[in-house]
Amino acid sequence: MRLNSLFIFFLISFLFGCSENKIQHSKDFIFGTLIDIKIYGESKVIAENVSNEIFNEFHRLHKLLHPWEKSLITDINNAISKKQPIPINNDEVINILKNTQYLEKKTKNLFNPSIGKLITLWGFHSDFYDNEVIPNQEKILKLVSSNPSMRSIEIVNGILKSNNENVQIDLGGYAKGYALDQAKKILLKNNVKNALINIGGNILASGKHGERNWLVGIQNPRKPNALATISLDPGWTIGTSGDYQRYYIINNKRYSHLINPKTGYPDNKTQSATILLPPSKNSGVHSDVFSKPLFLADKKNKAAMAKALNIGYFLIILDDNSILISESLNKKINWEEEIEKKIITIL
Amino acid sequence: MTLSTIKITDRDHQIAKLSAIAVALSLVEFFFPSPIPGVKPGIANIIILYTIFKFDMQMGVWVSLIRVFVTSIILGSFLSPTFFLSLSGAIFSLLSLMVFKNLKREYFSIISLSLIASLAHIFGQFIIVRIWIIPHNGIFYLLPIFIVSAFIFGLVTALITIKLLQLNPKK
Amino acid sequence: MKKKLLQSYKLIKIGDWFTIILFCLLIIISTKLLWNMPQGExxxxxxxxxxxxxxxxxxxxxxxxxxxxxxxxxxxxxxxxxxxxxxxxxxxxxxxxxxxxxxxxxxxxxxxxxxxxxxxxxxxxxxxx
CATH class of the missing domain: 2.60.320.10 (N-utilization substance G protein NusG, insert domain)
Known part of the structure; x- marks a missing residue:
């Protein structure tokens, strides 16, 4: 008996050892990535309901915009490849497509969601991209020289037409950012002020974590830990394009899913590009879209590209582990690791 | 022509018999799948404990080591990682028994000794795994499972050994 | 049957209880220390x-x-x-x-x-x- 009571005592103290928390945390896997929602200072019921509403919205978008499983986008792609016009009875998608046309121009074609064929060729149109073969160079160059562009698409009275049958829409670099903007609306509608939403590296910091700002870790692209942390002011958004998430390695060379639309090859001169954007209606989309041109642009053009896109806060890690950082972000950032001063260039 | 003769004592016969039973039990255990990977009841330990308490420590050491060597030779794992795991476990539990066998018998029965030995067995194996086979701290995650199983099987082994000793009391 | 159970209960001496309690403590402590783990990254x-x-x-x-x-x-x-x-x-x-x-x-x-x-x-x- 003595033993039993002692054992139960320890069991109870063990079970109740965990402390209570003001943060409600939920996770889901959508868009082929982890979605992580933290809500601060709301009751468990409210936090759960709002998180679920956000997850449901993401599932809807995922089904609507999926680049290779049957969706409105794959229907459009099929019609384009058959040179047939297709009616789109969906204003949301029409607006998204028109927006991508504008963004493609603005990023000097470095954001190009019409290169679905190239992405398929490189094997990234699959959840398990394990057939790791470098595609035939001729095929790549043929696709690149056919100049796929969102601007070859015309939408008149809800009818979509493209004069380039090599256009295959892949909103992989847009959908997560768009989802972030949708989540922002859901938080506002439910009057939830303090939340941190992370969609595969595109992060919205709404409000604060109690008395302090939300803290976001910046991934070291080659190590399993954070390189630095940044305190995000309320409403700010962060977006990263990195070669460490979807990639494969053949003969010690890394091939990531970030394919340069101008060359048809994955860029391997940059490891990651991270941008911070102030609160605005489209900050989610912009955080997703604008990190790509900063990742893909030549080293000497990166700063000019940031300026053209009006990005004041950026951090770029190059293939030799050296770091390019904007002056304003350098003031804000906390390095987690000992970083040698000489590898940092402040722009 | 000279014949070298080895004198085979009764004691040697006893060791051989007990070792044979221990090896047989180990083989039985090997061919029955265990519900949790890597967790085995170690029924051969009943024989080791029985030997130590029916006869003496030295005989227990013989039976235990013969069991380890013979079983591994039969199963073809001699000098493989599995063999060293088994050897290390056996050495550690024998050492723990040598240290603790002088605990006062009016307070501590075979139960305590069996529990201590089974715990020592686990630690002996974990040390080999940690330094040699998987030099990574991640394996300590598995430790609680093995400690719980050591507890359960240590207790059961002790109770069966006590029963056996009651049936065959010390001469 | 009951008698037999009682007998085996008596087999456990006071020092054995001490060993058993120590063992249980070890189980609890090792579980708490080694299984207190966050979601992996x-x-x-x-x-x-x-x-x-x-x-x-x-x-x-x-x-x-x-x-x-x-x-x-x-x-x-x-x-x-x-x-x-x-x-x-x-x-x-x-x-x-x-x-x-x-x-x-x-x-x-x-x-x-x-x-x-x-x-x-x-x-x-x-x-x-």
Missing amino acids: YLEIYKNNELLATYSLNQKITKEIKGKKGKTKIVIDNGRVRFSSSPCPKKYCIHQGWITKANQTIICIPNEISISIIGAKKGYDTINY
Whole structure:
């Protein structure tokens, strides 16, 4: 008996050892990535309901915009490849497509969601991209020289037409950012002020974590830990394009899913590009879209590209582990690791 | 022509018999799948404990080591990682028994000794795994499972050994 | 039957109770110390004692690793990981199924391949994985 009571005592103290928390945390896997929602200072019921509403919205978008499983986008792609016009009875998608046309121009074609064929060729149109073969160079160059562009698409009275049958829409670099903007609306509608939403590296910091700002870790692209942390002011958004998430390695060379639309090859001169954007209606989309041109642009053009896109806060890690950082972000950032001063260039 | 003769004592016969039973039990255990990977009841330990308490420590050491060597030779794992795991476990539990066998018998029965030995067995194996086979701290995650199983099987082994000793009391 | 049970109860002497209690304490403490683990962030793949690769757990990917006996297939599936094929005879590593939490480990001794999940050091609320 003595033993039993002692054992139960320890069991109870063990079970109740965990402390209570003001943060409600939920996770889901959508868009082929982890979605992580933290809500601060709301009751468990409210936090759960709002998180679920956000997850449901993401599932809807995922089904609507999926680049290779049957969706409105794959229907459009099929019609384009058959040179047939297709009616789109969906204003949301029409607006998204028109927006991508504008963004493609603005990023000097470095954001190009019409290169679905190239992405398929490189094997990234699959959840398990394990057939790791470098595609035939001729095929790549043929696709690149056919100049796929969102601007070859015309939408008149809800009818979509493209004069380039090599256009295959892949909103992989847009959908997560768009989802972030949708989540922002859901938080506002439910009057939830303090939340941190992370969609595969595109992060919205709404409000604060109690008395302090939300803290976001910046991934070291080659190590399993954070390189630095940044305190995000309320409403700010962060977006990263990195070669460490979807990639494969053949003969010690890394091939990531970030394919340069101008060359048809994955860029391997940059490891990651991270941008911070102030609160605005489209900050989610912009955080997703604008990190790509900063990742893909030549080293000497990166700063000019940031300026053209009006990005004041950026951090770029190059293939030799050296770091390019904007002056304003350098003031804000906390390095987690000992970083040698000489590898940092402040722009 | 000279014949070298080895004198085979009764004691040697006893060791051989007990070792044979221990090896047989180990083989039985090997061919029955265990519900949790890597967790085995170690029924051969009943024989080791029985030997130590029916006869003496030295005989227990013989039976235990013969069991380890013979079983591994039969199963073809001699000098493989599995063999060293088994050897290390056996050495550690024998050492723990040598240290603790002088605990006062009016307070501590075979139960305590069996529990201590089974715990020592686990630690002996974990040390080999940690330094040699998987030099990574991640394996300590598995430790609680093995400690719980050591507890359960240590207790059961002790109770069966006590029963056996009651049936065959010390001469 | 009852009598027999009572007998075995009497077999347990006072010092044995002491040993049993110590053992239970050890179980509780080791569980608390070693199983107090956050959700994992990364996967480390070891071949014998050599770290072969580190992968983020937040992806869907299959990796083939050449071990001592042959090819082991490891599947990472959005936060969880398992062995899907292995040349070892008993397939314990495959039967262990999915693991998700930091410090969880699957070991395949015959093929000398082991995988281990590690958590991120948390000085922040989230990371741009």
